[in-house]
Structures are given as structure tokens and as C-alpha cells.
Amino acid sequence: MKTVFVQPGAPLRINESEGGPLMAPSADQPKDTERQMAVNLPLKTFLCNTSNGYPTKWGVIVAQNDQATDEPFFGSVRDFTDRISKVYKTWFDVKDMDSIKPYLATYLNLTDSCQQINGVVTQTEHSTVMSHNINKSCKPCLNSGTQKKRSVTQRDVETHQRFVVGLDGKCSGQQTDRFCNGELQPGRSYRVKTFACTINGCTETKYSNPISTDPDLTVAVASGISSAIVVLAIVGVVVFVLRRKQLACFSKDDGRLVTQSPDEGIHLDKIEHTKKNPSR
Incomplete structure (x- = not known):
């Protein structure tokens, strides 16, 4: 019997027209709702889908609502790398813009630990330092992130992973030419999408519906x-x-009322004597 090896392709596209965007806001809101927002990453459906090969890297792209107009990418790793350099900004590029253009909120080297295919996907709120070890069942185990633990159902664990956009604050101490999950602007509406890559191809989801930060x-x-x-x-x-x-x-x-100076005094010889009425 002859064994045939098939090269992995780009992760399969998911039909998002019926059930809505795969990227959706999380019911578990972050602490700072003015400069952060929480979304659910589609693990089982997309990021951990091994139908077209094992994912080797993934990340999150953020844009202000009116700037989220680019179509989802589907193609080779080379073309996607070129797209990142030409289309997507860093947080440092857009943080002071009046209208936030699409930027990559996560590092490209998220997948150092993904080389171990038989590992696990770890659920955590860390954005730029997450370990993404993927196994065939793609069932994440829970650990304590930087914030309080929450009650998570088994279905939640198998299908989604909570990701906090803006968790890195002002990105202090980080290089300005690197990607950073910096804080969002208060009172603005954003849209978020994610991508996954195998060794040969990359695929993006559609942008989420608008998600607003508090004023x-x-x-x-x-x-x-x-x-x-x-x-x-x-x-x-x-x-x-x-x-x-x-x-x-x-x-x-x-x-107008003063006719003479108080220092002049009153002179009796200037006062006219009143004549007495003889009849009285």
C-alpha cells in the first residue's frame, strides 16, 4: 500500500453568512470597559480546525468601525505576510489617529509553542504571550490568567477562548515597530477579526459586528x-x-450735593434770622 502525503493548505473558510460573524463579543466584560473589550475567539470552528492541516499561528486584527472595510484574506503564507506589511498597522501607528485603521494586535511569533502538535490550547487572557499548543481534539485546559477566574462551561471551553483587546495598556517598554495589544480609545466603536495559518496558507474570518467602548x-x-x-x-x-x-x-x-467744604465751618453771620410773626 502506497502512502501519499498531502501538503496542508490554508485553513478552511467558514460560512459566516447564516450564523453571523464567528468573532463575537464576550459576555464576560473586562475590568476597564473604557479602554478594553473582550471577544470570543472561535477555537473549535476555526482556529483549531485541522481539516486542512494543523494551524501553526494565529492572531487578532482590530479596526475602528468605519475603517473595517477590507475583505477577509484567503491564500498563501507569503501573500499574507505581504498583506501584513502593506495593509495592517501596529498599535503605535494608529493609537493617536482620529479614525483607527486596521492593526495587528498580536505578535506574529505566537506559534513558537505550536510546533508541539500534541500539546494543549491554553485559555488565558494574556494576548501577546499566549501559548497555542494544538492537539487533535483542541480541548483547552483552564489556568489562571492576569484577572480573576470565571465559571466556564465545558461547551465554552471547547468552542471559544476569551481574548481581551487592549490588555497591554500603553505598551510601555515595548518597541514601537513591534505589534502590541494596546489600549483602545474610549467611546469608540471597533470591529475585530482573527486569522489562522498552516505552514502553507492563511485564512481570515470576517470582522465582528461593531463593539463599543464606554465613554x-x-x-x-x-x-x-x-x-x-x-x-x-x-x-x-x-x-x-x-x-x-x-x-x-x-x-x-x-x-452735586456738596456746596462748601466741611473745613469752612458754619458762619452765624451768614444765617438769615427768621422774623417772628407779630400775629402770633
């Missing part, structure tokens, strides 16, 4: 306080001006 309430409070201070300052100026005008009017009236 920064400290900015609103500070703006309200500033407005109140401005109003009080204007009122103070108006009162001061009116008071000055009022005092000026009193000074003019006092000038």
Missing part, C-alpha cells in the same frame, strides 16, 4: 467643571463692572 466619564466631568468655572468667572466680571458703574454714579451725585 470616558472623567473627561465629561472635567469638562462640566471647566464650564462651570467659566460661567462663574463671567458672572463675576459682570457683577464687578456693574458695581463699578454704580459707585461712579454715587460719586457724581455726592459732588
